[in-house]
Amino acid sequence: MFNRMTSKVTILNYTLALSSLFITTSALSEQLNYQDQEKLHRIADAVSAKRIENDIQSLVNFGTRHTLSDTRSSTRGIGAARRWIKAEFEKISKQCGGCLQVIEVKETISGEKRIPTPVEVVNIIAIQRGTSEPNRMVVMSGDIDSRVSDVMDFTSDSPGANDNASGVAGVLESARVLSQYKFNGSIVYATLSGEEQGLFGGKILAEYANKQRWQIHGVLNNDMIGNITGINGVTDNTTARIFSEGTRVIETKEQAHKRRFTGGEVDSASRNLARYIDTIADRYIPNLDTLLVYRLDRFGRGGHHRPFNDMGYAAVRVMETNENYNHQHQDLRTEEGVVYGDTIKGVDFDYTAKLTALNAVSLASMAWAPAPPKAVTISGAVQASTTLKWQKNQDKTTTGYRIYWRYTSEPQWQFSRYVGDVSEATLTNVVIDNYYFGVATVNKEGIESPVVFPGDVGAFEYVNN
Template sequence: MPNLRLPLAAALLLSSQAFAADPPDVQLAAIADAVDPQALHATIEKLVGFGTRHTLSDTVSETRGIGAARRWTKARFEAISRECGGCLEIVTPAQNITGKRAPNGVEIVDVVAIQRGTGDPGRVVAITGHIDSRVTDVMDATHDAPGANDDASGTAAVLESARILSKRRFAATIVYGVLTGEEQGLYGGKVLADYAKAQGWRVEADLNNDIVGNSHGQDGVNQNDVVRVFSEGTKALETPEQASKRRYNGGELDSPSRNLARFVAGLADRHLVNFRVNMVYRTDRYGRGGDQVEFLQHGYPALRLTEPHEDYRNEHQDLRTENGVRFGDTIDRVDFDYLAQVTRLNAITLAALANAPAPVQGVQIGGAVTTDTVMTWTPQPGVAQYRVWWRDTTAPQWQHSRSYAANVDPGHAVLRNVDLDDFFFGVSAVSADGWESPVTFPGDAGSF
């Protein structure tokens, strides 16, 4: 009898082709369903077991310190890659850094898995979390710093997303980044953003997950159905000339990062059960930061995802009990069902972005002193239709849309009797199989 078993690579190809035949909502539902809270628990348990993962801690030991944690992460990515027939390329970009919190210098090493796109591999969407941990004294590299929530939770979301999405194929490249050095100065974000720039990647999005595993706040509020998504309002690299035009015509609420946040919020509303996004119109929390900041400084759209009610008794604390209050970032403080929801949101967002056409380029707007609004943009391959969006200038989400076939008067639309002065506008691209890009706001303020 003939052997009917297919080689792994061939089986994966057929499997991905079957996935691709499903409509977007079916694919996203399957991706969300695949997230396993037990896998997230296993990852955090392993990371906590390294004692401390402080950036300045031991790099030689096989059982303790940042070096052991990074090597385990690399091995985990390699195991995931074997399961998908070698679909992940694992790289470890590194830089020697000296700074206020690393006065004697330290090698910052990121562990990164790259899932190359099948259609436009130069276009990149990324998910990141930082693996390093700390206690009260940011320079204390010896005492136990479990870092279960800050930020083993983010690392777990990255690894679980890689496990699930590596079983499928996407047009764009997905990058899974486990970063080092966040607590010492956002160095891991810089290393990966520098690497992206050197590789010539066109980074469309970075989803930075930092403190995403606790649903019980210090304020006494327990909330497991929402995640905060922080996004910058104006581009970090905006020039004075661009700022002047933006101040006059608008765009403070429509940077690529802000429209990426709207995209994420829409996915949560449509595809997740009892889970929503609280959009926060800031780059990060007051006086604090995350690795997404370095992506923004490089001109890449980026978001920070964080739980809605933090417990500061768990963050950056020595393990101790004072007056009956326990301090420390331990694994028992992590709500794994909540972390699974955050991970689902990340995974479906990466899939939706990587399947969709690239964000529309060259979007411009006209129609002053007329009753019509005229939108123009640069036509691009792989697009079946474009959707022109508009909303009240005080509305947080896009409210109205009109679709235009890509093969009819491409790159041009006229909204009759829709007054340019009264609304904000944008354009998205839709593929033949129904995947849609984030909305691009006109001009420099909104360009991806």
């Protein structure tokens, strides 16, 4: 029976063949099925390929955006590019009545292999504060800087159209679209410098966020979201990749020991953030299939989500599926009929708009949804049933919780059950050994948070013990 005093739900008679559960309480007899969100469709439709094209062209026109390039010129170099980006954010903010806080987050770097002498690495950040939980953040990032074949060459033309004017344009366009709405949580639009010289912009912002005690529940790093024709000869504008790391790099020995016996190698907060974005693509972005890549980044390579991962935050990389290495980190030239260099001719603006829409809808959904549940635990060893417990959110937007589970070999969540505004639920005759489990928060509109896997491995607000 349902006991309201203990906030416990008993779900009986799980039948594998029918994938169904029978609930004994009338309060939970009515399932909360997924509710399509018209406003998320509107956000996806509002993204403009033409505005993105104009932004990419504006960034390309600065000639080079190398981290070590000119900072005083009004027309060339990273200084001019940064000032233009800041002016664009300020223009967007003016149109929404000052809804964006535009700031510079910067630090002087020196004595590094790729920054041997002092250079000010400046990130241009716009923050759209949430109405009820302003310190709960979701972040979209793109890299300002560009490079040619020699990573230390800061004078040659380096258009960086796809790598990574496309990502910066996506951030700006997402700010234009989402600034027309109000959200419970905050959205951070981050354009980062110093990526090619050692991921310094991401390190600076991650450290700033930690000092500010931002509750970051997701970082979507966009690095090359404009190319559809790969060096492999494949042209495809219908897929994108989401890279996510498994266990946290700062996991302790004790946490690793526990994980060995309870699982979670594929259920970090970053992995479940990636699954969340994948679900958004299926529901709201027409003709786009996202590939979940279970790796921190491309083989042996890196991006600006990594500094956030290094501090324990959930962070992923969103990017094109088919890369053209002739257009990455190359001097502008033609050799034996092969054109090298990252020019605007290599960018498909409709595709960039599609991936931008994926980001915008994902950010909006997470910012409208309640915060992911905290302190999720699980029990059920040598029992016929599985029990999950969690700490109930204290905010006014959470109206209930949904339990998810899947076979351990499956990449996406397969089964779910809405259990109401409780802090504990038991799945009777669902054996803990055979599945992975998680819990998501739900608001009154049916918008959900990412799923949280039990224990430290899956927590979105990570505590290094």
